[in-house]
Amino acid sequence: MSLAEPSPQHISVLRKYFGHSTFRSMQWEIIYSVLEQKRDACVIMSTGYGKSLCYQYPAVYSKGLTIVVSPLISLMKDQVLSLEMANIKACLLGSAQTSKADALNSLFSGDIRVLYITPEWIATDSAKQTLQDLQKKIKIVVVAIDEAHCVSQWGFDFRSSYRNLGKLRKILPNVPIMALTATATPIVRKDICNSLNLINPKYVCTGFDRKNLYFEVSKKTNIFFDLNKFMKKNGLKMFFEGATIIYCPTKKQTEAVAQELKSNRIECEVYHADIPLNKRNAVHENFVKDKLKIVVATVAFGMGIDKPDVRRVIHYGAPKDIESYYQEVGRAGRDGLPAICHIFYNEADIVLNRHIMLSNLTNDTYRSHKEKMAKVIEQYMETRLCRRQLLLSYFEDVSSSTTSDNAIIRQNCCDNCTNNKKTDKLQPDNNIDLTEDIQLVLKSAQALGGFFGLVAIVNFICGKKNDKLSKYTAHQLYGKGGYNTETFWKALGKLCLRESLLQQNPCSSFKEGNKFSFPISTVAVSDKGYEFIKYGKKSGILIDPSLDVLKMFKSKSAIKLKDVYKGDGTLDIKLKNLHEEKVSQSTSSAQNYRSQQATENTELENTIYSTLVMYRTTLAQQSDCMPYMIASNKLLIDVAKLKPKHVSELKNVEGFTEAKIDRFGKAIVDKVIEVCNKYSVDLKTENVNQCETNNSNSSVCDDFWDECDDSIFSEICDTDELQNCDVDRNVAISEVHSNLILKNDENPTKRKYCATESNELCQEIMAERNKMMIKKLKNNSLFRF
Secondary structure: OOOOOOOHHHHHHHHHHHOOOOOOOOHHHHHHHHHOOOOOEEEEOOOOOOHHHHHHHHHHHHOOEEEEEOOOHHHHHHHHHHHHHOOOOEEEEOOOOOOOHHHHHHHHHOOOOEEEEOHHHHOOOOHHHHHHHHHHHHOEEEEEEOOHHHHOOOOOOOOHHHHHHHHHHHHOOOOOEEEEEOOOOHHHHHHHHHHOOOOOOEEEEOOOOOOOEEEEEEEOOOHHHHHHOOEEEEOOEEEEOOEEEEEOOOHHHHHHHHHHHHHOOOOOEEEOOOOOHHHHHHHHHHHHOOOOOEEEEOOOOOOOOOOOOEEEEEEEOOOOOHHHHHHHHOOOOOOOOOEEEEEEEOHHHHHHHHHHHHHHOOOHHHHHHHHHHHHHHHHHHHOOOOHHHHHHHHHHOOOHHHOOOOOOOOOOOEHHHHHHHHHOOOOHHHOOOOHHHHHHHHHHHHHOOOOOOHHHHHHHHHOOOOHHHHHHOOOOOOOOOOOOOHHHHHHHHHHHHHOOOEEEEEOOOOEEOOEEOOOOEEEEEOHHHHHHHHHHHHHOOOOOOOHHHHHHOOOOOOOOOOOOEOOOOOEOOOOEOHHHOOOOOOOOEOOOOOOOOOOOOOHHHHHHHHHHHHHHHHHHHHHOOOHHHHOOHHHHHHHHHHOOOOHHHHHHOOOOOHHHHHHHHHHHHHHHHHHHHHHHHHOOHHHHHOOEEOHHHHHHHHHHHHHHHHHHHHHHHOOHHHHOOHHHHHHHHHHHHHHOOOEOOOOHHHOEOOOOOOOHHHHHHHHHHHHHHHHHHHHOOOEEO
């Protein structure tokens, strides 16, 4: 049965209430199945693709009611406010809500289009009758289960309250149920459908690849040294450009990271379970309202964050498993603009995560599943191959060699791909033979009978004297690995654990004095390991050597990594400011990152954009909402490119709803006109950009620009206006001097200057400086117009 195209009426509603002129691929397919087929659906849709439209649109179009089950009150409040900004009536009901009367009155009057409820509210005595009465009176179009992975016991974020949502099928037998999530493996998808009692559900998966995210991993060294690579400097002040979430494994570590940042005068706040609720709410609100740029948190922070312009998610410490990690990095770059996902880790993180996981789980099947999830994140952190492909292969349940785009090394993909492209030395077909080395590790573990940990096994292989190993020194394998280093054998042992050739058995932490030791475990050969001992290469078990192993492999066939690695063992990725690539507040990305959607922006467009970003904050404060609810960064980029002179032109900007145009359109257009009028007269930017350079004089050009700026700055500081402006003069000069930023481009005549502060006098100084710059350019023989 072919899918009918959306009618003009469908598109009219889409344009008016959601600001789009077309549906994205699969959105209309899902909506059509609800409106016309009344069919259940299981929707796996990547973050930022538009899940919410799939369940909000049917109610708006049919003038019915969509019920959305969501796990967090804070998230529901933000979504209700966002809908109301688009002139779509919405409300919420929760089990702890004190005043439900107004919400219920609005619901039964038919005014509400989207109702948000908690799973706990569904468990209350009144929920069943309320839902059935609503169905009789106003027609419930669809029930949407958001964050549906919480239903599954096989998922990373199982919630028992979600497990009871299967009763909705009995309460509302004729209403389609739509389960939605961005994170679900095949086993989780199946569990979702079974638990929610979905009937012949329509299964839709848009894929898991978010191409605007760049993945990086490096080893921990020092907190400030590690994080410093992401910072910029403004005078004496260091800062992160763009909203940043720094995740830490424990509450103690969040405090340590935050303290280190604050001691270096970097503004940030901590968020974890021990922080008082009112303070946590304040951190959440300040972050989504752009009043706070950096949050250092445990994973307790994030699910309730519907902020589209998070430019960086950093894990300072190894994530506990691959599914948690994918969900957490999903909070970056929801606006579709570039964002970075970086992990800093060390071996202690992995050991602690593994100990906590193994010691808390008693069900063998479930523990095996969790172990697999943990090993994949270890493999992700240690692999020399494409990190994106490894992520996708897990969720698509296929080999990483068969995932999409496997043959293409994308420079804006991950750190490994960037370096592979740079050196061509770490391709998949450059594998080395470690069969005999791995067999020695496995046979040594076998010889020790599974009574020792990995350190003892390494000591045994290297022949180190140890009281615990005294009775094993006569064994034929003792000291057999002397041809390589202790560090190499330790790395190879970790590789065997990651590949399930060895298995760990948890031991209780022992107490020494008043202090507890680090958790320990014993290591034994697994069934897979015994198979490898017996058959070696013939077993068909393929091992992807980790970077640590490759770096220390000493045979002639070893791959030389000196061109790829720094002395500290971290990947040599040079970051550059994405501001040079598009008019945005995005942070730095990989060296030479080029977005396909980016075009060279004029100085005028940059100025319009930065002005609109600041003005958006003002409008948000006046409207008591989040800045992104007025306009996303991408939308402001489009406005800057369009440079509208009339409010009606905003209808051509994808994402502007009719309600937002009515409410904010005139103010935004007036601000654009104000900037255009000022700079089109004073800066003559287009003329400057038309300069042509004599290539043979490039070094002379560089000297000219340096001398030109120095002389102009001196002239400005001596003007009468500055001499007569009292104390503000010193402030303005200081700001101009410290914030005068030289932005290199391929053509010296395109170098841009700007003041990053909004001080009016500072801006006047810069305007005067630019006029002088143009005059000097016209008078210089190196350039012709």
